Amino acid sequence: MAKEVYMFLLLFSSAQTQNTVVFQPSYLTATGPAVSALLLGNSSDVSLNLRTVFPSSTGKQQTATGVIGPPSCVAEATQWVLTREQVGKTAVRVHLNLDKSLRLCGENETDTDCCPKSLCVLETLQVSACVGGTPQASLVIQAKIYALLVPANAGSDNKTSIPNQVYQPLGSCPCDLTFKSCDVRCCCDKDCSTEDLKLFESQCLLGPFGGQVSPAPDYQCSVQSSENSPDWFPFLCVNSSPENNPYLGLFYQGDTITPKPGPTFQRPPLSAPVPVNVYTQGSPILTLNDQYFTIPQKVLGLCANNAPVAFLKNFKVKCVTLLRTCPTGSPLQTLPMDLRVEVKNGQGGDVIVDVTDEVATDLSQFISSTDAVASSDECENVTLALDYKFYWKGNGITSITLTRTVGTISVNDSVMLTTRYSAVFLNGEIMGEPNSGNPGYQVGRPVIGGTVDTLDSNTVSIQRTSINLWKPVNDGMCSANEKKPVLFGENSTSGCLLPISRQNLTQCDLLRETVTSLQAALTTATYVARSGNPNPLTLTDWMNISFVTLNSSTAMEDTASSCYGIPSHQHIRVWSLITGMVEGVPQRDIRALQVSYSLSTWELDCGGSDVFPCVDPAETQLFPITSSVTFTDIPISTGPPKTRFQINFTEYDCNRNDVCWPELAFPITKYYTGEPYSQSLAKGLILVFFFITASILGTPWRQIRQAWNSASL
The missing domain is CATH 1.20.5 (Single alpha-helices involved in coiled-coils or other helix-helix interfaces)
Incomplete structure (x- = not known):
């Protein structure tokens, strides 16, 4: 992989130096209806021509070595569509799409847009990059594409019925992923026959994903069978509803259910019929004309303008667009009347999106970079942000509000515009965020922080926020401002790099304030949740975060090339305690959280050949800013220290001896x-x-x- 990257950079630099163009790669084998390559170099005056060198009628397999002739600037009509996309100043992505159906022709079919044989396309193509009629580079593509075989019975369009997630958060069999087909290692799959189960019955998927959400205890009434249970068992067993599940808070985002007391021996009443178009968690939201309600989102790392919105799924994305002219279409140019969409509410009715406009005066957070060219055009009412709020209750949507941020942008030769899109689902006024356990924290789930928010009725509420560490991205610079949440039970250390020059070291107070603000942005929360499912209106579920104040009384001795007392490291210490067990699952609570800083001295290192930072005031060196988290388990019960007799003689120690005489009278001891x-x-x-x-x-x-x-x- 490193060798390929090196060759790519070598070709790229060579193409830039000689002011020529090259294809990378220069030979491709296409097995599908789409293929792409890169054209590197100065491609401003380059035209692309496509021709067929060896068609499929020849029946020969041709290669790119020793057979293909010189490139030609004469284009020919082919069954491929050639397009180009500018991906940089010196790079063009060349796309070829097959303009033909890959469906296999039926018997006695006269339609020409199909494949008469299984081997549908067998030909060699040549793409020539020409400047003024002179070929500069060529790309050879060997296409060998087979027809698509569609089964006669493509399956039904029936939707899978998802049970109520309040009681079955992952369904009765979460690993049943294929409709009407046996999934390997999924022992709860009803589509698996007895012979299929014998193949992998010893390798069944364990845990919630395999359908084993939690083992039922022996005292459950549903566990005891009629054969081995005593006569008095039905009157002394326990009926525990499925909602008492420690895994429920990990997968269900929504309101809690208050159990209603009632007699045990009673037939449950029939539930009311569920509406046809109710929303469940993850299902797409539909408009009144049965179309997907879409908002720009990131799909596979790229921004998609028409991505469906999933019910109860919050997101917040940024999309970067290179503007050369004023935008004319969606989503950068939108009208309020186009955004007032009628959406199905999931209860048989509909709601209309309520749009509110805001004008952005500070464009620094939206325009990331511009070329130093005088303004040539003014683009008014450009859509900079779309922030949706979905208010929901039960399986329906009660209302939708949209805040559209617009602004006027000066378009130069090129402008990098960063637009923001978000969707938040609110149950009343509370954001439907996922919990980190029920009730105790589960390992690997985010630590829940919070800030105080006073409601209109003078009721104090805790607004959730995350406690973060640095997340290095791209080149690892702190300017990227990427963070990652602190995960419970996982110790971690991360950081980023901050460029510092000799001129910065002459302003130590400003440098200390800058680093302090960067570190403080990681942890904006003032409270931390004790358990994994805190109530925002109950202050006893939260506790204060302890911040260790820096000692400002210490005298700082700053010089012309060094600064003392830089809070370059932030350390988070979390103390947790196992408070109990729920059906065999330990429940952990946070008992204390402390945020402290380590001070260091920053000075330029001019040893060796790197003397430029000490000579040039504008030359920079990279200094690390780090953050870490450590989790400490508090012992459940330490007890008094053992005596020498307890350490040396184990005859009466029940923990270290198979025969325990003190337990002979266990029912009348204090341990019972x-x-x-x-x-x-x-x-x-x-x-x-x-x-x-x-x-x-x-x-x-x-x-x-x-x-x-x-x-x-």
């Missing part, structure tokens, strides 16, 4: 917690009394009395 101590003591004394009475009145004592009487006579 099945009932109050007074009752267990009374019952134990009664048993001792019965044992002594039975011993005295039993056969051994009768024989002893007879022997005593015989001896006395």
Whole structure:
């Protein structure tokens, strides 16, 4: 991989130096209806011509070595469509798309837009890059494409029925991914026959994904069968509803359910029929004419202008567009009447998007870079941001609000415009964010932070926010301003690089303030949630974050080329405690969170050959800014230290010996917690009394009395 990158850079630099153009790669093999390559170099006056060198009628497999003739600037009519896309100042992406159907022709079919044979396309193409009728470079493409074989029974269009996620967060069998087909290692798949299950019954998928959400305890009424359960079991077993599940908070985003008390032995009432078009988590939102409601989003790393919006899925994306002229179409040019879309609410009705316009005065966060050329055109009412808020309740949408941010942009030779799009689902006024456990934190889930927010009714609420670390991206510079959330139970260290010059080191106070603000932006929260499913209106579910204040009384000795007291490292320490077990799953709570800083001295290193930063005031060196998190488990019960007798002699130590004599009287000791101590003591004394009475009145004592009487006579 490193060798290929090196060759690519070598060709790229060579094309720039000689002011020529080259194709990279120069030979391709196409097995599908689309193929692309890069044309590197000065391509401003270059024209592209496509011709067929060896058509499929020849029936020969031709290669690009020793057979293809010189490139030609005469274009020919082919069954391919040639397009080009400018991806940079010195790079053009060349696309070829097959303008023909790959469907296999049927018997006695007269339609020419199909494939008469299984091998549909077999030909060699040549793309020539010409300047003024003179070929400069050529690209040879060997196309060998087979027809698409579509089964006669393509399957039905019936939608899969998803159960209520409040009770079954992942469905009864989450690994059942293929409709009417057996999935390997999915032992709960109803489509698997007995013979199929024998192939992988010892390798079944475990955990929630394999359908084993949580093991049912022995005291559940549904566990005991009618064969081995005693007569009194139906009156003493426990009926626990499926909503009492420690995994529920990890997958369901929504409101909680208050259980209603009722008799155990009662037939459950039939639920009301569910509307046909109800929304479930992840299902696409539809407009009134049964079209997908779309908002620009990122798909596979690229921005798609018409991406469907999923119910209860929040997102926030940025899209970068290179503008050379004023935009004329969506999404950069939109009208309020076009954004007021009628959307199905999931309950048989519809809602209309309420649009509010805002004019951006500060364009620095939207225009990332411009060329230093005088303004040539003014683009008015350019859409800079679209922020949607979806208010929902149950399986429906109650209202939708949109804040559209517009502004006037000066278009130069080229302008890099960064637009922002977001969608937030609010249950009432509370954002439907995923929890990190139910109730305790689960390892790998984000630590939940919060800030105080006062509502209109003077009610204090905690607004959720994340506690972050640095996330190095691209070149690792801090200017990228990328962050990643702190994940519970996972220690991590990360950082970024900040360019500092000799001129910056002459302003140490400003440098310290800059680094402090960068580190403070990682943790804007003032509270942290104790458990994984905190209530924003209950302050007892939150606790204050402890910030270690820097010692400002220490004298700073700054010089012309060094600065002291730079808070270059931020450390987060989290103390957690296991507070209990829910069906075998440990429940962890956060007991304390501390944010501290480490001070360091920054000075230029001019050793070796790197002396330019010490000579040129504008030359920079890279200094690291780091952040880390450490999780510490608090022991459940430390107890008093062991004595020398307990350490050396293990005869009476129940934890280190198979025979434990102190447990002989376990029901009457303080360790027995099945009932109050007074009752267990009374019952134990009664048993001792019965044992002594039975011993005295039993056969051994009768024989002893007879022997005593015989001896006395």
